[in-house]
Amino acid sequence: MPINITMPALSPTMEEGNLAKWLVKEGDQVSSGDVIAEIETDKATMEVEAVDEGTVGKIVVPEGTEGVKVNELIAVLLEDGEDAGSIDTSAGSAAQAPAAAEVPAAAASTAAPATPAPAGPAPVAADGARIFASPLARRLAKLNSLDLKALSGTGPHGRIVKRDIETAIAAGTGKAAPAAEAPKAAFAPAPATGPSADQVLKLFDEDSYELVPHDGMRKTIAKRLTESKQTIPHFYVSVDVELDALLSLRAQLNGAAATDKEGKPAYKLSVNDMTIKALALALRDVPNANVSWTDENMVMHKHADVGVAVSIPGGLITPIIRAAEEKPLSVISNQMKDLGKRAKERKLKPEEYQGGTTAVSNMGMMGVKDFSAVVNPPHATILAVGAGEKRPVVKNDALAVATVMTVTLSTDHRCVDGALGAELLAAFKGYIENPMSMLV
Incomplete structure (x- = not known):
């Protein structure tokens, strides 16, 4: 048939x-x-x-x-x-x-x-x-x-x-085994709803706006992040990190990159690439923060799979660097460039953007000083990265100037509480301010 x-x-x-x-x-x-x-x-x-x-x-x-x-x-x-x-x-x-x-x-x-x-x-x-x-x-x-x-x-x-x-x-053959009785769902309050479309439009003159229908991506982003804020108890931890040593090492590594016949370097590291590596190593060092929450278990991940938020027309997508703690900076850099390019072309495969154990959202390149990101399950953490800028600092009891970047860690407080989040950020800060440790 x-x-x-x-x-x-x-x-x-x-x-x-x-x-x-x-x-x-x-x-x-x-x-x-x-x-x-x-x-x-x-x-x-x-x-x-x-x-x-x-x-x-x-x-x-x-x-x-x-x-x-x-x-x-x-x-x-x-x-x-x-x-x-x-x-x-x-x-x-x-x-x-x-x-x-x-x-x-x-x-x-x-x-x-x-x-x-x-x-x-x-x-x-x-x-x-x-x-x-x-x-x-x-x-x-x-x-x-x-x-x-x-x-x-x-x-x-x-x-x-x-x-x-x-x-x-x-x-009378081939009978399937009877399905186990599903557990009774726990009581949950009805989710809050916002004003209806009619209620919103009544606030404006009819000739003062035009309606642009939501596409599939925007609907999915709205649904998932609304669920995140309604169901995940968010907790935020911020820290300032100095970038001068990292910027110096980055310049040295990029200067030492081999070139092909056309003079194109084998890699070109960005601060974002080094941030990905530092977060992955910090999760390796603080494994209790490299987790996902389920109602039955704490999912302890064996690798740090770092998603990176990439802005694309109509929304964003988070391609993932798998086992980032094991990869050299040059590999992370080249993989990120490839994933970012294909993300903007909407050519990523599902396995390249689904899952992951944490994420980085970097708005520093847009001049944003600091912000807080929304946890995207199954992740329990997301790191919001601000801009590196010259700021006055005190070193050895004397006023000095350093390049400083503010990062904010958003956590799912069910599995990564304040003390654990602070421990993770301390490990991250150590790698950023002593970047040679990322090469060992």
Whole structure:
């Protein structure tokens, strides 16, 4: 039977996406792993691969369509011997559901929902290999509490099809283990809501504004950071650090960089690169601060994966330097330049900006003296970096001038309290003011 291709969920938070471009056309042959489309999410543009083989029988959603919901039908694939006449997309995304008459008699005793449940993601076997099953087979297996991993397929290339489900039902085999009862949710007060759109607009003359709809990125930023401020008890610790030694070492290292045939240096360190390294080393030295909070456990991370806030049109994104405590400054610098460039082009892969154990937000380059950043879960900390500027300081009981930078650590007070945050900042300050220690 025809195989439905639906809008994939390319990240845990994705609810809809824009179908930017089809890379195949109706009548094309595709195999599992072939890139068939480009999808724009709230953060990036990503390629979508086929998970089945066959012929593209129908493209349901044209390229350029915005706001396509996850699991909505976007195309139909035909198997060997099938023709386009067997495709029915008259009901839009509801065409994914089979007619009620197709449900085997053995399942009739189970009350079916008014709207058939989506097939869900393709199952995988214990060894990680993907289990191939038709959308109808997956739905019938779910309806009858069957475990596809326990079944054998008789369809093309071992694919599990409707008759395999009917055989298992008749034989009473392949039953899935009963799901554990979900724990009762703890009482939580309803989140506060702000004024409605009508209430806001009534405060202004109709001809004094224009409305610009929010795009997906802005909606996601608003949702996640509102949740952060409502659910995470923020705590802030600030410290001033002197930069003169770091600036001197940076100049020496950049001057010593090898050049290629075109005279281009192998690396060019920035203060931000050295800040990333210093924070990663500080987290290595203070491992109790390199954590994430869950209601059941403290997640103790083995590496400092440092996200770096990058401003892009319409919002920001946080690409991650993985295991930054282990990487030389030159590697961090070059990786950051590559990630920053692709972030602005919306070409990052989800694994390049999702997760991480902490983050750096540097507004010093914009002339900002100091500020406080919002913790972005699953992180428990974020470091806000201000501008380095000449300030009067007291050294050896005498007034002097030094280049000073103010940094503010925002923490999730559930797991990084004031004393621990102060310990982390002291370690960070030590690396910044004694930068040679970052090279050891």
